Amino acid sequence: MTEMRAATHGQSRAEIDEAYANASHIPGGMDYPARWAAAAAAFRESHPPQVIVYGDGARQKLDLFRPEGVAKGAVIFVHGGFWKAFNKSVWSHLAAGALDRGWAVVMPSYTLAPEARIGAMTREIEAAIGAVAEVVPGPIRLAGHSAGGHLVARMACADLTPGWRDRVARIVPISPLSDLRPLMGATINDDLGLDEEEAVAESPVLCDQVNLPMTVWVGAAERPAFLDQARWLAERRGCDLVEAPGRHHFDVIEGLAEADSPLIQALLA
Structure with a gap:
């Protein structure tokens, strides 16, 4: 994995911050x-979610959007924000694509830094998926963006042994952070x-x-550091990598809101 670290080796804090800006x-x-x-907010007005508590923490809650009729299974989207920003309610509109295809869509919040360490967030997402598995039968598909892409990719690591894993049909990390070592030199590591x-x-990229x-998904117009992170993960997994033409880090997720988008097709493949 030495070539991965070379991306920020010897760089100053300011240079690493800029690489991930x-x-x-x-x-x-x-x-x-x-x-x-x-x-x-507009989407929740027309599609009020069921709120489920999956733990004792103030942020350990998830929104469950149900389709008309019997759900084909559950799509779970984990938000990003460098593990320190946002919550489940900022992304509700992204449920539209899978919901229109007959899938229940779930969006969890989780405890953020500096209150929680990343290892604890991993376990919270594991618990959130377990709560979903109890109320939505059928296959489970995981998507996550940026830090959320990291968290869903972690669900495929052997140190976790959740009872729901045999129900996972596909994981799509979107613009994921897959090697966290470069971030030790960034300002964000203060939190x-x-x-x-x-x-x-x-x-x-380092786990069994x-x-x-x-399927790893990233915008072709993203910062080189995020392209590297996505490519490292796809190489480690030996899986498909899609570099979406013209998409940057903020609009690469928009396809989740469209039932026929390439991103939804990949997630539901």
């Missing part, structure tokens, strides 16, 4: 969170608190793998 490199990048929140031991343990179908 997104908003400043996307036209209108600062406007996206407000747009997501508005679209999500994450990553040390070498946790960075290795929580990196999907479980044989689950996976």
Whole structure:
């Protein structure tokens, strides 16, 4: 894995921060969170979710959107935000694509940094999926964006042994962070608190793998660091890598809202 670390080896904190910056490199990048929140609120008005508590923590709740009729299974989307921002309610509109295809769609919140370490977030997502498995029968498909892409990729690591794993039909990490070691030198690590031991343990490219179908998805117009992270994961898994033409880190997820998009087709394949 030495070639992975070479991407930030010897770089200053400012250089690593810049390598993983997104908003400043996307036209209108600062406007996206407000747009997501508005679209999500409008979607919940017409599709009120069932809220399920999956743990004792204040953020250990998930939204369950059910389709008309019997669900084909559950699509679970884990949000990003560098493990320290956002919650389940910012992304509700992204449920539209799979919902229209007859799938129940689930969006969990989880405890964020600095209150929780990344290892604890991994276990929360494992528990959230377990709660979904109890109320939605059938196959489970996992998608996650950025830090959420990291968390769903972690579900295919052998150190986790959830009872629901044999129901997972596909995992689609979108613009995932797959090797956390470069982030130890970033300003964000002041909140994450990553040390070498946790960075290795929580990196999907470094764990023993479980044989689950996976497709790694990333925007072709993303920052080189995110393209590297996606390529490393696809290479480690020996799975398909899709570099979506013209998509950047913030709009690469928009296909989740469209029933016939290539992203939804890959997720439901």
